[in-house]
Amino acid sequence: MNVIECRQAEKKYRGEHGILHADFTIRENTITGVIGRNGAGKTTLLKMLAGYLKPTGGEVKVFGERPFNSLKVSANSMYLDEFTVYSDSTPIGELFQHHRRFYPNWDQQLAVELLAYFSISQKAVRGSLSKGQRNTLHGIIGLAARCPLTIFDEPTTGMDASVRKDFYRALLKDYLTHPRTILISSHHLDEIEDLLEDIVLIDLGKIILHLPVEELKEFGMAISGPAAAVNNWIQHKTVIARKEEASGMVTVIVKNDFTAADKATAAGLRFSPVSASDMSIYLTNREKGGIDDVFNKRQYS
Amino acid sequence: MSLTNVSTANIIKKQYIHKMTSYRDAWKSLIITQLIALAISSFSTGGGTTSGDFYSINVTNYSVDVVFFFTVFWAFIASFLVTTNSYTYEDFSYVSNRTTSAVSAILFVASITTIAAIFTMLSSYFIFMVMYLTQDVNILYGSNTIGDFSEILSSFAAVWGYLLLASSVGYIIGALVQISRIFSLVIPVLIFLPGFMNVQVPILTDVVTFFTTETSVMMFTMKVLITAILLFMLGWLLSAKKEVRTW
Numbered sequence: 001m002n003v004i005e006c007r008q009a010e011k012k013y014r015g016e017h018g019i020l021h022a023d024f025t026i027r028e029n030t031i032t033g034v035i036g037r038n039g040a041g042k043t044t045l046l047k048m049l050a051g052y053l054k055p056t057g058g059e060v061k062v063f064g065e066r067p068f069n070s071l072k073v074s075a076n077s078m079y080l081d082e083f084t085v086y087s088d089s090t091p092i093g094e095l096f097q098h099h100r101r102f103y104p105n106w107d108q109q110l111a112v113e114l115l116a117y118f119s120i121s122q123k124a125v126r127g128s129l130s131k132g133q134r135n136t137l138h139g140i141i142g143l144a145a146r147c148p149l150t151i152f153d154e155p156t157t158g159m160d161a162s163v164r165k166d167f168y169r170a171l172l173k174d175y176l177t178h179p180r181t182i183l184i185s186s187h188h189l190d191e192i193e194d195l196l197e198d199i200v201l202i203d204l205g206k207i208i209l210h211l212p213v214e215e216l217k218e219f220g221m222a223i224s225g226p227a228a229a230v231n232n233w234i235q236h237k238t239v240i241a242r243k244e245e246a247s248g249m250v251t252v253i254v255k256n257d258f259t260a261a262d263k264a265t266a267a268g269l270r271f272s273p274v275s276a277s278d279m280s281i282y283l284t285n286r287e288k289g290g291i292d293d294v295f296n297k298r299q300y301s
Numbered sequence: 302m303s304l305t306n307v308s309t310a311n312i313i314k315k316q317y318i319h320k321m322t323s324y325r326d327a328w329k330s331l332i333i334t335q336l337i338a339l340a341i342s343s344f345s346t347g348g349g350t351t352s353g354d355f356y357s358i359n360v361t362n363y364s365v366d367v368v369f370f371f372t373v374f375w376a377f378i379a380s381f382l383v384t385t386n387s388y389t390y391e392d393f394s395y396v397s398n399r400t401t402s403a404v405s406a407i408l409f410v411a412s413i414t415t416i417a418a419i420f421t422m423l424s425s426y427f428i429f430m431v432m433y434l435t436q437d438v439n440i441l442y443g444s445n446t447i448g449d450f451s452e453i454l455s456s457f458a459a460v461w462g463y464l465l466l467a468s469s470v471g472y473i474i475g476a477l478v479q480i481s482r483i484f485s486l487v488i489p490v491l492i493f494l495p496g497f498m499n500v501q502v503p504i505l506t507d508v509v510t511f512f513t514t515e516t517s518v519m520m521f522t523m524k525v526l527i528t529a530i531l532l533f534m535l536g537w538l539l540s541a542k543k544e545v546r547t548w
Contacts, residue, residue: 029302047545047546051398051545052393052544052545052546053544053545053547054542054544063304069398069399069400069541070398071307071309071312071396071397071398071401072304072306072307074393074396074397074398075305075306075307075312075396076304076305083546083548084394085387085390085391085393085394085546086391086394087323087324087325087391089325089326090323090325094322094323098319098323098395099395101315101318101319102315102319102395102396103305103396104305105302105305146302148302148303148304148305178302179302180302181302
């Protein structure tokens with residue numbers, strides 16, 4: 001069953017792209033990573049799915065309903081980011097009680113134990129927590145609520161490295177015992193790669209890829225060698241990125257759609273796999289070159 | 302994971318409980334407002350002395366009018382604040398749609414207003430109690446506060462009516478300001494400018510006399526109830542299209 005169905009969904013802001021032509025479906029009980037650079041449109045997409053924002057075009061369906069103003073979607077989904085609004089003067093123990101009332105699957109024991117593990121007091125008020133602790137709290141709430149659709153938008157902002165690891169581990173363990181549909185957005189794919197089944201890659205408001213992580217790992221190949229030989233071989237191939245290196249050597253990332261026979265013709269070139277995380281960076285690179293170019297231009301002008 | 306089916310009425314009830322228990326600031330501000338007003342009320346509002354050959358009578362008046370006016374102001378501010386984004390957004394952090402959010406907020410405002418009206422009525426007794434305990438004098442009760450049941454009821458209806466009116470006006474203005482910030486400039490100007498410039502705005506004076514000159518308690522209560530319901534519903538309609546947390 002599909003939990004999420006988007007047909008040409010679109011959200012335009014004044015002067016900004018938001019999300020354009022989003023066309024995808026998410027199956028039940030999967031963990032999907034929504035990956036993209038800052039401002040790519042991840043949050044806009046996720047908030048549209050949660051019913052926070054109203055699409056300006058196309059169709060968005062969650063559990064078969066339009067999420068905007070749907071009580072069914074609200075009861076069965078949860079959207080959490082660092083800005084999620086809870087009363088700052090309410091003690092955390094009481095916040096848990098409120099969630100218990102609203103969410104029938106709420107696991108009070110899990111919430112209390114996770115909170116104790118991350119050394120946050122139940123008596124503390126949310127307003128007194130640090131940014132990392134606040135996100136940890138939101139993460140705990142998202143896990144304990146066991147909503148059929150849970151959306152974590154950049155859940156680990158401000159968390160230290162060990163809390164981040166623990167959080168993702170807790171998420172995976174809880175997912176395995178209580179399978180549900182989870183969306184996680186992040187710009188660090190390497191951090192959540194092992195957790196994910198599918199990836200939605202967004203750039204400039206467009207969904208450029210939606211595929212299993214395993215396929216993304218094999219999506220491209222890095223080919224390096226002397227410039228002339230590489231250039232000769234990559235004719236008629238889909239080039240994704242290109243890096244000039246010193247002494248006439250180049251590395252080119254090409255789409256992995258060539259045959260073994262193709263590969264055999266490339267004498268003296270080195271083929272190496274590209275990790276999913278690197279691949280997502282290459283795919284969302286907006287300019288040829290990099291940050292160095294900005295400075296190089298300044299120096300020599 | 303199986304989906305949860307929810308009914309609108311059920312969610313409104315849950316949100317109402319949530320608001321009654323977690324909106325501490327509304328309760329705190331009510332208590333502080335009433336205490337300050339009571340402190341001011343414990344100063345006499347006037348009095349006089351009469352004396353004859355063998356006696357002298359010293360009359361000192363006390364009134365809880367200040368408590369009433371302060372509480373009207375509080376009702377306006379408290380319901381204005383309930384419409385602000387941080388409160389509505391919190392509804393959506395739990396389970397909500399625009400209808401349940403607005404209806405539970407209106408029920409909450411109506412409830413705290415009723416409780417504030419009861420507090421205001423009781424404040425008279427508080428003054429009596431303080432005078433009784435601290436002064437060795439005869440106390441002459443006003444007939445509006447300690448009379449028979451129907452008198453208490455009619456003054457309660459008046460207090461409650463004005464509080465409800467203030468809170469419904471606060472709610473609609475809050476809803477307008479949430480639609481556009483321009484209203485936060487336009488509305489105060491519309492209300493206060495005529496007063497400053499000594500201009501009589503016909504509609505405004507008509508509105509005031511519509512409520513204040515009513516002599517029948519029954520009619521007054523009806524007028525207030527209908528006006529408040531209309532204002533609350535308009536506020537609800539205004540919030541029906543709003544997006545949640547665009548940041």
